[in-house]
């Protein structure tokens with residue numbers, strides 16, 4: 388590995404087929420929408436499947452671009468990835484022959500870095516690119532790397548790549564994070580399942596997708612448990628086996644649709660929806676006066692009070708689970724533009740995650756941005772159609788919500804970002820009565 392070349396010199400990003408959404412606002416949404424499986428669980432399970440040579444089978448996998456990128460990345464390593472029917476994938480890692488995760492994968496998706504822990508633990512070495520992912524601020528991977536080093540790996544960083552090796556097996560240890568990291572927790576956990584001895588991870592992320600990954604690992608024969616809310620303990624095994632798993636529903640997609648029902652003054656039902664995982668959002672909705680009710684796996688939202696008393700302003704602060712997810716900050720902010728009074732948004736997880744609000748302003752939202760982590764929203768703003776640009780996945784879905792609530796036509800450029808994480812988003816909105824279409828960039832009448 389010492390002579391490996393800096394592969395990224397020749398890298399040119401693939402041209403992306405640019406698309407736009409054109410949305411005609413002003414229709415209250417109504418009807419029923421089915422929630423897909425969670426992106427942030429499925430991607431980690433594909434990575435976990437490389438811990439064994441046996442076949443793993445996943446159902447309820449969302450049909451999204453990030454899953455396609457992960458499948459392709461695995462195929463380039465020699466992993467067999469089958470897709471026998473919609474939302475079903477099988478991953479068999481018996482013949483991994485190329486322990487190299489290139490910049491092409493990493494530039495498209497940060498979650499490619501989830502292959503560090505499992506490949507290192509099973510094969511003892513991997514060369515993996517430093518990831519890019521969403522354009523939402525500086526997103527380092529130092530916690531992942533420190534965790535692998537604590538488990539006994541030797542890692543060097545050269546030319547944009549981490550060269551990682553583990554002489555012999557990784558060794559169980561105490562992994563102490565300075566703060567909570569979702570993928571840091573998951574990477575350390577995957578590596579520790581095949582390490583020699585006992586590992587404790589603290590503070591461990593508490594997101595439901597982490598627990599879903601734990602459930603899958605247990606089916607693979609891993610000895611892993613959440614022993615306290617913020618602690619995961621693992622007793623390393625020599626081998627894991629193949630397993631089957633149904634991916635947990637996507638709470639971020641569910642939250643996005645709940646808010647869509649509210650901001651359009653509509654009434655919709657979500658099926659296969661994880662109400663239990665949306666406590667912080669439901670609390671925010673309660674404060675604003677949106678009517679939400681939870682069934683066993685359904686959520687009903689009634690936003691018709693928008694037309695009577697209006698929604699009430701409230702302040703929100705993002706936090707690690709069980710706090711309000713940073714991925715729900717953009718849609719929740721759209722809701723707050725429709726509330727009467729002043730709301731404050733405090734983004735604590737990522738730098739630059741409020742930048743998309745400048746696009747929301749182009750639609751007529753009255754927003755002050757005193758610094759990179761705070762926004763002050765003055766409601767209720769009358770939103771009007773405009774030309775806007777999507778910079779990242781979650782902001783993209785939120786601009787669709789704003790467009791649905793606006794008067795007139797909105798053209799949203801950069802629609803391809805949304806397909807990274809939302810299955811058939813325009814089809815789902817169409818099914819709820821929205822007027823939305825997806826066009827190739829250049830074929831949209833309003834963007835000459």
Ligand code: UD1
Nearest residue numbers: 427498525526527528529530531567568569570714736737
């Ligand atoms: C995951 C989710 C993402 C979500 C985020 C927070 C996936 C694929 N992505 O991202 O949708 O928005 O959790 O809920 O599951 N940090 C470091 N060093 C590191 C790692 C993280 O400084 O090595 C920082 C980050 O910059 C951020 C904070 O830690 O400020 C939390 O990030 P983290 O929880 O790691 O997010 P991801 O796992 O990347």
